[in-house]
Amino acid sequence: MSHPPATTELAPRLPLFRLRSGELGSVPVVVGLVVIWIVFEILNPAFLSAGNLVNLALQCASVGTISIGIVLVALVGQIDLSVGSTSGLAAAIVGIGMTSGGWPLPLAILGALVAGALVGLLYGFLFTRFGVPSFVITLAGLLAISGLQREVLGPDGTVNLPYDSFIVQFAQVWFLPTPIAYGLAVAAAVVIALTGWLSMRKRVAAGLSAPSPLSVIVRPLALLVVLLVVVWYLGTDRGIGASFLFFLALVVAMNYVLTRTRWGRSVYAVGGSVEAARRAGIRVGRVYVGIFVLCSVFAALGGLLAAGRLTSAGLSSGGGDTNLNAIAAAVIGGTSLFGGRGSAFSALLGIVVIQSISSGLTLLSLDSSVRSIITGAVLVLAVVLDALSRRSRAAHGRG
Amino acid sequence: MTLVTEVSGDRHQSARPVLTMRGINKSFGAVRALTDVDLDIHAGEVVALVGDNGAGKSTLVKILAGVHAQDSGEITFDEKRVSIPSPAASRELGIATVFQELSLCDNLDVVSNLFLGREIGAAALDEVEMEKRSWELLRQLSAKIPSVRVPVASLSGGQRQTVAIARSLIGEPTVVILDEPTAALGIAQTAEVLNLVERLRERGLGVVLISHNLADVQAVADRVVVLRLGRNNGVFTVPDVSYEEIIAAITGATDTAITARDSRRGEESR
Ligand SMILES: Nc1ncnc2c1ncn2[C@@H]1O[C@H](COP(=O)(O)OP(=O)(O)OP(=O)(O)O)[C@@H](O)[C@H]1O
Ligand SMILES: [Mg+2]
Numbered sequence: 216m217s218h219p220p221a222t223t224e225l226a227p228r229l230p231l232f233r234l235r236s237g238e239l240g241s242v243p244v245v246v247g248l249v250v251i252w253i254v255f256e257i258l259n260p261a262f263l264s265a266g267n268l269v270n271l272a273l274q275c276a277s278v279g280t281i282s283i284g285i286v287l288v289a290l291v292g293q294i295d296l297s298v299g300s301t302s303g304l305a306a307a308i309v310g311i312g313m314t315s316g317g318w319p320l321p322l323a324i325l326g327a328l329v330a331g332a333l334v335g336l337l338y339g340f341l342f343t344r345f346g347v348p349s350f351v352i353t354l355a356g357l358l359a360i361s362g363l364q365r366e367v368l369g370p371d372g373t374v375n376l377p378y379d380s381f382i383v384q385f386a387q388v389w390f391l392p393t394p395i396a397y398g399l400a401v402a403a404a405v406v407i408a409l410t411g412w413l414s415m416r417k418r419v420a421a422g423l424s425a426p427s428p429l430s431v432i433v434r435p436l437a438l439l440v441v442l443l444v445v446v447w448y449l450g451t452d453r454g455i456g457a458s459f460l461f462f463l464a465l466v467v468a469m470n471y472v473l474t475r476t477r478w479g480r481s482v483y484a485v486g487g488s489v490e491a492a493r494r495a496g497i498r499v500g501r502v503y504v505g506i507f508v509l510c511s512v513f514a515a516l517g518g519l520l521a522a523g524r525l526t527s528a529g530l531s532s533g534g535g536d537t538n539l540n541a542i543a544a545a546v547i548g549g550t551s552l553f554g555g556r557g558s559a560f561s562a563l564l565g566i567v568v569i570q571s572i573s574s575g576l577t578l579l580s581l582d583s584s585v586r587s588i589i590t591g592a593v594l595v596l597a598v599v600l601d602a603l604s605r606r607s608r609a610a611h612g613r614g
Numbered sequence: 615m616t617l618v619t620e621v622s623g624d625r626h627q628s629a630r631p632v633l634t635m636r637g638i639n640k641s642f643g644a645v646r647a648l649t650d651v652d653l654d655i656h657a658g659e660v661v662a663l664v665g666d667n668g669a670g671k672s673t674l675v676k677i678l679a680g681v682h683a684q685d686s687g688e689i690t691f692d693e694k695r696v697s698i699p700s701p702a703a704s705r706e707l708g709i710a711t712v713f714q715e716l717s718l719c720d721n722l723d724v725v726s727n728l729f730l731g732r733e734i735g736a737a738a739l740d741e742v743e744m745e746k747r748s749w750e751l752l753r754q755l756s757a758k759i760p761s762v763r764v765p766v767a768s769l770s771g772g773q774r775q776t777v778a779i780a781r782s783l784i785g786e787p788t789v790v791i792l793d794e795p796t797a798a799l800g801i802a803q804t805a806e807v808l809n810l811v812e813r814l815r816e817r818g819l820g821v822v823l824i825s826h827n828l829a830d831v832q833a834v835a836d837r838v839v840v841l842r843l844g845r846n847n848g849v850f851t852v853p854d855v856s857y858e859e860i861i862a863a864i865t866g867a868t869d870t871a872i873t874a875r876d877s878r879r880g881e882e883s884r
Contacts, residue, residue, distance in 0.1 A: 396814070414742070418745075421742050421745075475738045476738060477735075477739065479731045480722075485723060487719030487721035487722055488718070488720065490716040491718055494713065495730040495731035496702060496731035497731050555719070555721035556721055
């Protein structure tokens with residue numbers, strides 16, 4: 216057998232260098248978002264004002280964080296219907312711990328996160344051990360956890376958090392100083408440009424097809440322009456909230472873990488085909504348990520951000536449309552509920568869409584009932600699109 | 615690749631089997647799936663394992679794959695007695711099994727599937743190295759894959775089977791087991807997979823091929839091992855055995871519906 220010839224000849228000319236969420240990626244969501252913004256801006260010019268957008272970003276942080284967890288469970292083809300209650304339980308633990316419990320804040324926060332982790336651990340155990348469908352386990356969990364939340368809160372039902380506490384300051388008072396925001400924007404673009412350039416060099420050295428140097432530079436440059444405009448515009452009001460930046464950091468970190476690590480690869484594999492993953496030597500049970508734990512911890516974290524933002528924890532914490540919005544955000548952002556397709560960025564895109572709709576309708580002084588109806592309709596639309604794209608992939612032999 | 619030619623040059627005579635199974639018994643409750651089954655696998659040889667439905671072929675290879683444990687009987691690998699308690703143990707010995715279905719993740723691309731469960735890279739995945747090795751591997755197998763960065767769902771059945779077989783080679787096995795690799799494939803794609811089987815033999819691997827298609831078996835196998843009702847029912851060397859003889863061994867009678875049909879057709883055409 217002769218030695219294989221040079222490696223480039225068969226190399227793909229396709230721009231598919233990374234695992235992609237779907238055929239069109241995030242394009243439809245971004246287009247949809249632009250349309251929503253234009254419509255609301257026409258209906259009420261206050262919509263795109265810097266002040267409103269600053270608020271919108273703050274509103275995204277808590278449910279967006281919960282939605283990252285939903286993305287994770289959806290990637291392995293499961294669901295957690297109790298994220299709202301878990302976030303409410305976390306809020307209650309921190310609220311009671313800080314006030315009547317007299318715990319130091321770090322301990323209260325740790326307690327809330329550990330409670331979240333335990334919930335996820337229990338779900339993971341029930342799911343992997345007995346094979347009960349996750350929607351049943353978590354539906355039962357929803358009921359049990361909201362009972363627990365009431366138990367923790369005691370007879371009063373609501374506690375107010377001290378305004379000067381870290382958690383409140385972080386969630387609604389602290390904003391990124393504009394110079395630092397500019398610095399971060401530049402740093403992000405530089406990091407992306409550098410890694411892109413290094414990877415291109417490495418591919419060339421390995422004799423693989425590589426993107427052109429131009430495209431390696433253009434993408435981070437475009438991102439830089441967008442980021443600078445956002446920082447400048449929001450800076451004309453209060454700027455970028457600390458909690459929103461925190462949420463962004465979580466999304467970016469989770470995206471890295473999902474796309475660049477062995478564990479992330481095993482998550483997509485389990486979502487694509489459990490049996491194939493098992494036969495490839497992946498410990499499928501551990502992946503599921505890890506995912507359920509992470510999801511509940513993200514839910515707890517989101518609950519803390521919400522408590523900080525509302526300066527209180529109560530029976531209504533994590534109630535109402537929290538659950539639905541978190542799930543809707545993941546799906547609208549492009550993560551499939553059927554498993555194996557999606558990205559951490561879905562949580563970001565999806566929650567911005569949902570909060571834009573909610574904020575726009577509020578500005579039009581429409582009732583919350585109308586908001587619910589419209590959010591529900593958007594969720595159905597997203598799920599229908601998800602199912603349709605799955606069907607068309609199947610029809611075109613793309614799994 | 616001089617090593618390959620050396621091994622394949624004298625594979626029938628001098629080489630001792632890399633893997634032997636002796637007196638293998640296996641029951642599932644009251645069902646005796648295997649009774650005193652023997653099997654030898656040599657380096658650089660394709661052994662076809664044939665038999666009717668339920669003859670015990672899959673059970674036999676699942677013992678080698680570490681999916682089931684035998685009730686009694688011994689397995690030697692490189693002349694040492696071994697036990698294969700788990701799929702991981704099987705893989706560590708150097709046995710790679712390609713199951714007929716459910717071996718690939720449709721949503722992942724070719725590179726991710728090839729390296730699934732044994733990715734390269736410490737903290738972060740080394741995609742460049744994996745992609746480079748994927749191309750090298752696929753080229754050694756003369757595989758016709760248009761791109762290694764498309765989801766495997768978009769590949770044809772033959773290409774998918776190629777990826778599944780290529781994946782088994784990532785761990786540098788000495789024995790490759792293929793359970794009905796051509797069952798769902800068309801003519802051209804079957805030919806592709808059979809070419810691949812020949813290339814595995816050229817690389818000096820021992821190949822076990824399970825198939826119901828005797829034309830395929832006669833095309834690539836060096837030896838044919840017949841199982842019938844969980845027992846050995848003959849071992850044949852390929853150029854010396856006829857289609858009818860294999861059929862007879864599989865069905866357990868010389869005078870069967872199939873041979874009767876064949877001879878009837880023979881008479882009619884005369
Ligand atoms: N897990 C199991 N539990 C109980 N019985 C089993 C199990 N696996 C196989 N058997 C039985 O063992 C016998 C041999 O089955 P096996 O799957 O090995 O046949 P095979 O030769 O692979 O058949 P086919 O050509 O249809 O794939 C059959 O009678 C089958 O019912
Ligand atoms: Mg079988």
